[in-house]
Structures are given as C-alpha cells and as structure tokens.
Amino acid sequence: MAKSEAVKVVGAWSSPFAMRPLIALKIKSVEYECLEEEIGCKSKFLLKSNPIHKKIPVLIHGDKLVCESLIIVEYIDEVWSSAPSILPSDPYDRAIAKFWAAFVDDKFYPSMKESNTGVGEEAKKAGLEKMVDGLALLEDAYVKCSKGKPFFGGNQLGYLDIALGCFLGWLRVTEKSLQTKLLDEAKTPGLVNWAESFCAHPAVKDVMPQTDQLIEVSKTVAKLRAASAPPK
C-alpha cells in the first residue's frame, strides 16, 4: 500500500469526531487535504463516500475509503507505522485504551449531548449528572493510564487522548451554557492538567476550535433543528 498516495479527510471544523483523524495525521506528519462539509447539509460526495452512515469523518487514502473516526485513527497508526505510535504497543494497554475510548463514545458523549440538547430541564440535568460521573471514572483512568506522565498515552499523545480530547471544545461550551465547572481542580485535577497539555500539543492546537466559535455553531444547529421539527 503506497503511503505516499494522496490523503483527504471529509470533515467539519466544528466536529469532534472529524478532529480525531486530523490529530492522528499531524502526529504522523502526514500531509492531507480537508474537504469541509457544511453544517446541516450533507454533500453528495459525503453520501457517496459513506453510504451506510452518511457521516463525517471519512478518510480517503488513494482509492481507499475508511469510515468511523476511531477506526480511521487506528488505520493511520497501522499504515504510517513508524514512530510516534498512537496506540500502545502492549496488547493489554491497547485493550484498556480501546475500552475507555468505547466508554467515551458510548457513554460520555451521549451524556454530553443530553446535557446540551436534551428536551426539558430534567433531561439536561440527567445528562449533566452522567457527565460528572463519567468524568470521575475518566479521572481515575487517567491516573492509572498516564502513570504520572502528561497523557493517557504516557509521554506522547495517544489513542485515548485523541478519543477524549476532541470533546474538550464542546465540554467548555457545556460549562458555559449550563454555568458549571466540569473539569475542576478539586474533583478532576489530573484531567485539568491533561486538558491543558492536550490543547497545547502541536498536533492539536491548530485543529481545536475556539469555544466562542462552537457556541455560534450550537445556535445554528439549534435553529436548524427547530426549523426541521415536525409541526405539533
């Protein structure tokens, strides 16, 4: 497989999932082209590239299409296999990283969505509580995985850092809109330091959107959602 074949990423600057392959490509110093999708409007190209899920991100590597953000990250790690590695080398550490990444996608992200877009105050409150519980578990996981080093992956940014870190922008939006602190020196001191290291990392800082920009996006999405809601 020719590593030198052109790499494109179909994504959107505001999407945490689309950020994941970009970080991975930057870690590997692989050049890529961004094909930016508009919010609320899926291009024919996207629908053709990912007919099953119709979602971003999609990685286009030569004539190959890879879908699902964490699957793309692993693909990038396996194709451009020289250092720095994104996944740990030890099978058990890899399994732990994948377990927590699955937790982020299956539990943490849905709770964040619920806290922001849940219908009614009760739903938003329930989402927020689940987020707080989730962050407590992730704080614990961070302490165990990092073993005193800055990242879940140790000294280097790794798979689980990417899986969770991409949500930091939207986490800050949640903190602002619900007027609460989620990453907190008292409750999640490890994650507070980790978040700073993550956002300052050269592979992240150019692709992490500003909180204010994301707040504008959330207003646009809310308007689109209200406009497309069926009449009562």
Added chain:
Amino acid sequence: MAEEVKLFGVWASPLSRRVEIALKMKGVKYEYIEEDLSNKSQLLLKYNPVHKKIPVLVHNGKPIAESLVIIEYIDETWKHNPILPQHPYDRALARFWAKFIDEKCLTVLWNSIWSKGKEREAAIEEASEHLKTLENELGDKKFFGGEEIGLVDIAAIFIGFWLGACQELSGLELLTEDKFPKLCKWIHEYVNHTAIKENLPPKDKLIEAMSARFGAASK
C-alpha cells in the same frame, strides 16, 4: 509463567459466546465462570466495575471487558490462526462491519422480535435494510472473513444463530432463504464450522430460556 485465562460469561449470551469462539480458534485453554445476572458475583463487579457486565476475560489476573475489545486482545496475544486480516485497510473494513453489526443491527433485530405494534413494524423495516446491506457485503464469499471465519463472522453470531432461534420462537420471517439467500448459505457454513458448532448453546434450551425471560412475542 503459566497462562491463566478465565472468562466470565452467560451461557445464553451471544456476546460471551463470541469470546469463546475466539479462544477456541486460538486453542487457548480457559476456565469458564457462569454468571447469574440477577445476582452478579463479587469477582465480576471487581473485574468490570464500570459496566458490571459480561463477558470479561481475565488473563493472568488482568481483566478486559467489551467483547470486540477482548477479541482483538486475544488476536494480538495469541498470534496464530489470525482473526483479523493482515493489511491495514482490510483490518479497517473488518472493524467497520463488526461495529455496524453491534451498533446498527443488534438492537433493531432484537426489537423486530420482542417489541410490539408500530415500534416492531419500524424495527422490522430497518432490520431488513441492514440485512440487505450485509447480504451485499458478504457477496459470494464463504464467510465475511473470506475462506475462513474472521472478526465480522464472530461479531455476527446473533445473526448466525440467535436470530434463527428467535424466529422459531416468534414466527417472525425476517431472514428467509428467498429474501437473503447468501446470508442463509453463510448461516449453514457458520453453524457447522468446527470452532463454532461446539460453542453454540443448545437451540431448544435457548428458545426455552428466551421464552421464559421475555414472554411470548407477538406472531
């Protein structure tokens, strides 16, 4: 160091049977511990405190949870008889389809059988679409993994065996030979595969257990 491999599972669970198939493919000896989900053991709660679910594999005292994560761990630890393909692109495709089965297929298939009224109708329609997608993906291959079973075949165990049992129990005719000839042919190869046939629960007991637990499904 002598290998110590334990698996916490439930006899009627497709998820723990998946892990057993992977272990059998690799010829790994393991101790199986049957869990009572209405009365979870202290060990299970210790080894999977986050989700408190089976299956959990414990290898030399170290626990791993989530069936597809466990299967990849098994593949990386015991390297002979590979479960995932070699090339990164083929591996990405295998992971994609395994995830598709878990995230899209399992819930709608379950609801096709056990839910009622409009919810059931909608589930049946969606399940049919997903089965068509899998039928196309399988094509003329013997298994999703090619000549030999792979990650996707193991992931599809619910379709390979449980769905047939559920169809018998409920009278639902979702996966039939006229609608899905390739998947039906695959099922036949699947349930007769050496690594799989000894790892399936007895069908009559499974039907009995599902009937007792979930009640009569509407026909």
